[in-house]
Amino acid sequence: MEILFPAGSMKHVGVAIRSGANAVYGGFKQWNARDKADNFSFNQYKSVLDKLHKHGIKFYLTLNTLLFDNEIEKIIKLFNQHPEYLPDAFIVTDLGLISQLKKHFAKIPIHLSTQFGVHNSDDMKFAEQLGATRVILARELTKDIVKKTCDNSKLETECFIYGSQCISFSGQCYFSSLLNGGSGNRGKCEIFCRDNYSTKCAKGNLLYVPDMNCAGIIKDLPQVVSWKIEGRKRDPEQVGAFVDKLKRNELVYPQTGYMYGTNIENNGLFNEKHLRAMPLLYTAAYNISGNNISFNIKSENGFVQEITFIDSCGTGHKYIRPKHAQFINFDIDYFVDTIQQQTGINVYKITGNESENNELFIDKNILENLIKHIPNKQERHLNKKIKPAEIWLETDDANTVSVLQQKYPNMTVIYNIASITNLGQASQTGSKNTIYKLPMFNFEDVDLTKYYSVFSGKRVMFTHIGQLSAFSEIPLQERLTDYTISIWNKQTLKYLEQYGINIFTASPELSFKQNSQILGDVKINYITYGKLPLVFTRMCFKHLFGCKKCQNTQLKNLINIDKGIDFDIKCYPDYRIILLQQPITNNFVTGINRLVVNDMTLEEISNLIKNYQTCYGYTCNQNTKRR
Numbered sequence: 001m002e003i004l005f006p007a008g009s010m011k012h013v014g015v016a017i018r019s020g021a022n023a024v025y026g027g028f029k030q031w032n033a034r035d036k037a038d039n040f041s042f043n044q045y046k047s048v049l050d051k052l053h054k055h056g057i058k059f060y061l062t063l064n065t066l067l068f069d070n071e072i073e074k075i076i077k078l079f080n081q082h083p084e085y086l087p088d089a090f091i092v093t094d095l096g097l098i099s100q101l102k103k104h105f106a107k108i109p110i111h112l113s114t115q116f117g118v119h120n121s122d123d124m125k126f127a128e129q130l131g132a133t134r135v136i137l138a139r140e141l142t143k144d145i146v147k148k149t150c151d152n153s154k155l156e157t158e159c160f161i162y163g164s165q166c167i168s169f170s171g172q173c174y175f176s177s178l179l180n181g182g183s184g185n186r187g188k189c190e191i192f193c194r195d196n197y198s199t200k201c202a203k204g205n206l207l208y209v210p211d212m213n214c215a216g217i218i219k220d221l222p223q224v225v226s227w228k229i230e231g232r233k234r235d236p237e238q239v240g241a242f243v244d245k246l247k248r249n250e251l252v253y254p255q256t257g258y259m260y261g262t263n264i265e266n267n268g269l270f271n272e273k274h275l276r277a278m279p280l281l282y283t284a285a286y287n288i289s290g291n292n293i294s295f296n297i298k299s300e301n302g303f304v305q306e307i308t309f310i311d312s313c314g315t316g317h318k319y320i321r322p323k324h325a326q327f328i329n330f331d332i333d334y335f336v337d338t339i340q341q342q343t344g345i346n347v348y349k350i351t352g353n354e355s356e357n358n359e360l361f362i363d364k365n366i367l368e369n370l371i372k373h374i375p376n377k378q379e380r381h382l383n384k385k386i387k388p389a390e391i392w393l394e395t396d397d398a399n400t401v402s403v404l405q406q407k408y409p410n411m412t413v414i415y416n417i418a419s420i421t422n423l424g425q426a427s428q429t430g431s432k433n434t435i436y437k438l439p440m441f442n443f444e445d446v447d448l449t450k451y452y453s454v455f456s457g458k459r460v461m462f463t464h465i466g467q468l469s470a471f472s473e474i475p476l477q478e479r480l481t482d483y484t485i486s487i488w489n490k491q492t493l494k495y496l497e498q499y500g501i502n503i504f505t506a507s508p509e510l511s512f513k514q515n516s517q518i519l520g521d522v523k524i525n526y527i528t529y530g531k532l533p534l535v536f537t538r539m540c541f542k543h544l545f546g547c548k549k550c551q552n553t554q555l556k557n558l559i560n561i562d563k564g565i566d567f568d569i570k571c572y573p574d575y576r577i578i579l580l581q582q583p584i585t586n587n588f589v590t591g592i593n594r595l596v597v598n599d600m601t602l603e604e605i606s607n608l609i610k611n612y613q614t615c616y617g618y619t620c621n622q623n624t625k626r627r
Contacts, residue, residue: 008232027062061087064113096491115171123466124153150223163230165212182314195600212257282350297352334460423451424531530596533577
């Protein structure tokens, strides 16, 4: 059994050696999912590698974010120039990077990150085809499913045993990116799930999930070869203390995590108290249609020692008090007013480690440089109206599919099957113009072969990577990918085309320009309207809403108190989604426009289509552009 220790700093490395860890994982100052940890420069990385190897400890390099083409090129170039400093394994998420690492450094093992979202046997088969040697299973799996998944594959498996447990399914959180541009898939999560929320019957940190601790599971899962500890931003001594107890077979309580089951009564993954909340020094309304920034202040006896500015893409910029500081009074209201007047960007939150009643002082140069280096509003979308080539409607309601295709016989309708419980009847819905969007999750690892075979000859949209290998022998009329199969570089695009994909969904996390550069001349559909899931979660909210059955798909309202935003929670039998109540609208109207009309009435859908006819000269019944 391998104990895998986190390393976000040199101090972590020292504690890992002292604690007798078998392996350590960590990343560079870019390209990894813990962007806000200290991480390592390349020179530091070389020192870490040498130091660990002298003690017989392996080092796994985290390159576990989605990457652009130029970033993949930089990574390959870096290790081609320094082959003597290749790690003991790469921990990777991006399909394009994986294909290039296999091509250039075939002897170095590939470990698929938990961000890859492997959660069933189909995913494991795809991982084998990809050439992975180890899979880090999704944190949302129960003990029995981990065992079943391990038993059905020859690959090594690794599981998280301790540390942060996100509310969202691994690698599929869009909370930060669709609200503010800070993508969790790039290590820039702004942790909106840890804000204060309210429902009719509760108020507090309702989406906060306490740390997982599954040490008591180890004895039941000998199939798992490596137990991983989260904590590259934690105090290394805290992690070391946990490892020491683990080696002495001393259990640390409470025992929490999805390993113990999906019900909160069993897994302990619910807590109204936000243990890591920082005192608010300033808060204002969140501008949902604009750029929002925040600050965190570390001070001592009223003097600012460090201030971190989190930009609208989730990137942190740190300013540290110089040795010879020229302190001036730090008037927070004046500071906010100055920023908003000079940049047009909304400051919605400032947190600090001291009470708001304390008078603060800050170095004059830090304050001036901070304001000067905040960029003006960034362009995220192309504000140019072009007539769409096609209009597609997407709904998760089978009855709505039938009605729409009767009313608009030439229009393409995407039937979002949503849950594997709907697969049995799904193929009986729709017509030749229906695209069947497969359910993302198969948490119970059910054999879906008999259900998949009925889609032979139909148009199918893949939502999860393991589905590609599961459908490899089934002849289809058309193969499409949804945005949940992320394409951030041309290498990924090329890899997916090998599976016969001929229509791709542009990533809603990227701008029109970025998507156009990556996807080029392939057939693209852009999601230009609708409520997109910000979070896919296994967490059950019955303790908040008094639900009796998960089949109840009625939307449940949740309000973000800190930002003043309304959300909806929608329950499917095997998972839940959190949606922004306000539909997204994008101004780039080109190619195929996809309108997500889940939970809209037929009258609302008809009015939406009429709006497209009026604005863009599009005749839906004929499926052609009006000249």
